[in-house]
Each structure stands twice: as C-alpha cells, then as structure tokens.
Amino acid sequence: MTAADQEKEQGGVMASAADGGGKSDEGTGTGPGDGSEGPGPGDGSERPGAGAGEGSGGPGGGAGAPDGGDGAAKPPLRTSVWQTDQKAARARHRRSTLAATLDRTKIVAAAVRLLDTEGPAKFSMRRLAAELDVTAMSVYWYVDNKEDLLEYALDAVYGELPLPDVSDPARWREQLRALSLAYRTLLVRHPWTSALVGHFLNIGPNSVSFVLAAQQAVQNSGLPLRGQLGGMAAVFQFVYGFGTIEGQSMVRSAAAGMTEDEAIAGAMRTVGELPELAEYVAVSTEMLDARGGSTIADMRNRDFDFALDLLIAGIERMAERAGDESADPSGE
Structure with missing residues (x-):
C-alpha cells in the first residue's frame, strides 16, 4: 500500500x-x-x-x-x-x-x-x-x-540569501552592495516573491536576519538615526523595483519561448515603426549606445551598479552633512 x-x-x-x-x-x-x-x-x-x-x-x-465596506463586518x-x-x-x-x-x-x-x-x-x-x-x-x-x-x-x-559580515562599520558600502545584490538575485530567481513581500509581516527567522543585516549596514554608514529608515527605503525599494521588473521580464520572455534579447529586440522594432514615438526612440537609442553592453543582462548589470553607486554616494554625503551639523549646531 x-x-x-x-x-x-x-x-x-x-x-x-x-x-x-x-x-x-x-x-x-x-x-x-x-x-x-x-x-x-x-x-x-x-x-x-x-x-x-x-x-x-x-x-x-x-x-x-x-x-472595509459601509457597515459590513470586517474580516479579522x-x-x-x-x-x-x-x-x-x-x-x-x-x-x-x-x-x-x-x-x-x-x-x-x-x-x-x-x-x-x-x-x-x-x-x-x-x-x-x-x-x-x-x-x-x-x-x-x-x-x-x-x-x-x-x-x-x-x-x-x-534563507538562500548570503548575508555579509556587518560587524565592521568601515565596510558599510561593501555590506550594502552585497545585501542589494543578494536581494535582487532573490527577486529574479523567485519572481513570485514580489507580490508576497508586502502581503505578509515578514517576521520569519530568515527574513528577520536579512532585515537586521540591512539595518546594521545602514547604521554603519553614519546616517543619523532619524534618516536610517529613509536610507533603507532608498536602497532596498530601488532593488525591489529593479529586481521585480527584471524577474517579470524574464518570465514574460520565457513564456513566449524567447530569450530576453530576442523579446526586447522585437519590442524595439515594433516601437521604432511608430512615427509618434520617433523622438522617444532617438533619445533612447543615444542613451543605450552610450551605456554600452552587448546583451540585455550586461546592460542591466551596468544600470544596477551605477544606480547603486548613486544611492551609496548620496548616503555618504548625507552622513557627512549630519556630522557637520553635529559638530557645528549653529550652521556657521
């Protein structure tokens, strides 16, 4: 039996x-x-x-x-x-x-x-x-x-996320990059997670471990306490959006039996045939050529790295500004 x-x-x-x-x-x-x-x-x-x-x-x-509805009983x-x-x-x-x-x-x-x-x-x-x-x-x-x-x-x-050692404050940039790349990889490898991240409280042991590491990395940056949640939002909501779009693009291409390069090339040909989008195509083509990269994956990695560098530079500058204000409260 x-x-x-x-x-x-x-x-x-x-x-x-x-x-x-x-x-x-x-x-x-x-x-x-x-x-x-x-x-x-x-x-x-x-x-x-x-x-x-x-x-x-x-x-x-x-x-x-x-x-809730008008007078309707709300579910627990x-x-x-x-x-x-x-x-x-x-x-x-x-x-x-x-x-x-x-x-x-x-x-x-x-x-x-x-x-x-x-x-x-x-x-x-x-x-x-x-x-x-x-x-x-x-x-x-x-x-x-x-x-x-x-x-x-x-x-x-x-639980698949490789968490960096966040004990050294001097390495906060490296820590944020490692956490961001790990989170992006999760969203791409498991595209179904995007819809669930905000649906649940996310207080399971693995999720909490990731959040604690992210919190510590942002604290290590020197941002004032009042700005640390904003710093986390800037980095990880960017990663969430980037990884979600990337993951869904891969799902859509696979469902059509194409590689991403094939699917996006076809979409660009279609867009290029529309006269009302001529300016959009011209500007986009100029930006794409300047960015470089031979594949969609290569181009996307360049965009991700550059955007993350911008965010980290912004966090660094905000932390410096907070330090200056602390050293000279009068602002003189």
Missing part, C-alpha cells in the same frame, strides 16, 4: 482531527492561485502596508489592514504564521502516522519548486499534494492553509 493509499484510508480521522473537519482540499487557503482558494495579494482583500522599508519593497514590509486582520497562537493551532494537526515520509520542510521545499517552475497562478494545494504523491488532506497536518504555506515559502527563499 502506498503512502497515498494509507492517507486516503485515514481521511476521515484527519478531517475529524483538523478542528472538526473544517478543511477541504482547497477551500481553506488564500493567496495567488485558482479562484477556489480565496483572495490573494492584489485582489483588494488586504492592502500591503508599510514595514521597516516603507511599503512592499523594503525589508520588513508588512501586511496592512483589510478594506491576518497576522503571521510565525506567531505563537498560530503555531499552537498547527501543532494539533501534526499527529500523523506518516511523519516519516512527509514533514513541513519537504512540503515547503516542494511549494517553492512549483512556484518557481509553474508560477503562482497555477499553484494550489491539490497540485502540491500531487507533486508530493500524497492526498491534499495530508498536507493540512503540517500547514493550516495555503496562505500560511506561502508565508513559509517566502521565508524559506530568504
């Missing part, structure tokens, strides 16, 4: 143990996916709010309050899967006789693989169960719903 067959026989017991059988294969989770699984990021059910990075782009960007604000009360609730679901063949780590790893290869639109608990060769109900022994699973998956990929 296979693991899936064993789970099917235990389906009634599982449904009973799972808080009175309140979970179906699909109806409990929320997030990006098919319509049977509820609302997800961007559909109006929850507004991304501001965290340490002021909005969805910065480290620590968290979920906001749900939208979702907090985080990492909070103690939710962990206690999930612990009641883990008494499975199949623990040797399935655990939360395996489930989250499979979810990340599916999100990477198939994208969030096709992701569902049923599809995940099929990937694991188990029943959908068995997955609910380890995660309460799809929303929690997406939060686990987001924190899991944050």
Whole structure:
C-alpha cells in the first residue's frame, strides 16, 4: 500500500482531527492561485502596508489592514504564521502516522519548486499534494492553509540569501552592495516573491536576519538615526523595483519561448515603426549606445551598479552633512 493509499484510508480521522473537519482540499487557503482558494495579494482583500522599508519593497514590509465596506463586518486582520497562537493551532494537526515520509520542510521545499517552475497562478494545494504523491488532506497536518504555506515559502527563499559580515562599520558600502545584490538575485530567481513581500509581516527567522543585516549596514554608514529608515527605503525599494521588473521580464520572455534579447529586440522594432514615438526612440537609442553592453543582462548589470553607486554616494554625503551639523549646531 502506498503512502497515498494509507492517507486516503485515514481521511476521515484527519478531517475529524483538523478542528472538526473544517478543511477541504482547497477551500481553506488564500493567496495567488485558482479562484477556489480565496483572495490573494492584489485582489483588494488586504492592502500591503508599510514595514521597516516603507511599503512592499523594503525589508520588513508588512501586511496592512483589510478594506472595509459601509457597515459590513470586517474580516479579522491576518497576522503571521510565525506567531505563537498560530503555531499552537498547527501543532494539533501534526499527529500523523506518516511523519516519516512527509514533514513541513519537504512540503515547503516542494511549494517553492512549483512556484518557481509553474508560477503562482497555477499553484494550489491539490497540485502540491500531487507533486508530493500524497492526498491534499495530508498536507493540512503540517500547514493550516495555503496562505500560511506561502508565508513559509517566502521565508524559506530568504534563507538562500548570503548575508555579509556587518560587524565592521568601515565596510558599510561593501555590506550594502552585497545585501542589494543578494536581494535582487532573490527577486529574479523567485519572481513570485514580489507580490508576497508586502502581503505578509515578514517576521520569519530568515527574513528577520536579512532585515537586521540591512539595518546594521545602514547604521554603519553614519546616517543619523532619524534618516536610517529613509536610507533603507532608498536602497532596498530601488532593488525591489529593479529586481521585480527584471524577474517579470524574464518570465514574460520565457513564456513566449524567447530569450530576453530576442523579446526586447522585437519590442524595439515594433516601437521604432511608430512615427509618434520617433523622438522617444532617438533619445533612447543615444542613451543605450552610450551605456554600452552587448546583451540585455550586461546592460542591466551596468544600470544596477551605477544606480547603486548613486544611492551609496548620496548616503555618504548625507552622513557627512549630519556630522557637520553635529559638530557645528549653529550652521556657521
């Protein structure tokens, strides 16, 4: 008898143990996916709010309050899967006789693989169960719903980030560059993360480790305390936007069966045929030629490095200005 067959026989017991059988294969989770699984990021059910990075782009960007209607009852604000009360609730679901063949780590790893290869639109608990060769109900022994699973998956990929040593204040520029490149790589490697960064509180252990490293690097720069969140926002919201566009461009090109160079060359030919955009094409061509680079990837890397240099130079100048003001409060 296979693991899936064993789970099917235990389906009634599982449904009973799972808080009175309140979970179906699909109806409990929320997030990006098919319509049977509820609302997800961007559909109006929850507004991304501001965290340490002021909005969805910065480290620590968290979920906001749900939208309310005229006199309508507001749904309870979702907090985080990492909070103690939710962990206690999930612990009641883990008494499975199949623990040797399935655990939360395996489930989250499979979810990340599916999100990477198939994208969030096709992701569902049923599809995940099929990937694991188990029943959908068995997955609910380890995660309460799809929303929690997406939060686990987001924190899991944050664990891939190589964090620099931020103990030496003199190396703050190097630290910010390393963190920025790591964050950009995450957004490109896992394009589905962009929509989730501002949807969740991002208080999982890996996300928090990244935010703490970013905070320390900005502190090392010498920016005054009142400006440190602004410094983080400038750097990491830039990286968020850059990495999001880069990742989505790669997804779009792959879906069309093209390389990025082929897709963008085709788009430029189309734009070049429109007389009303002649000035735009001329100016863009001049800028592209001056920048140099033989491939889209090469050009994009040059842009990223130059933009990051601008931000770091700005942080350095602002830190110097704060030091001057501290040394001479009169401004004379």
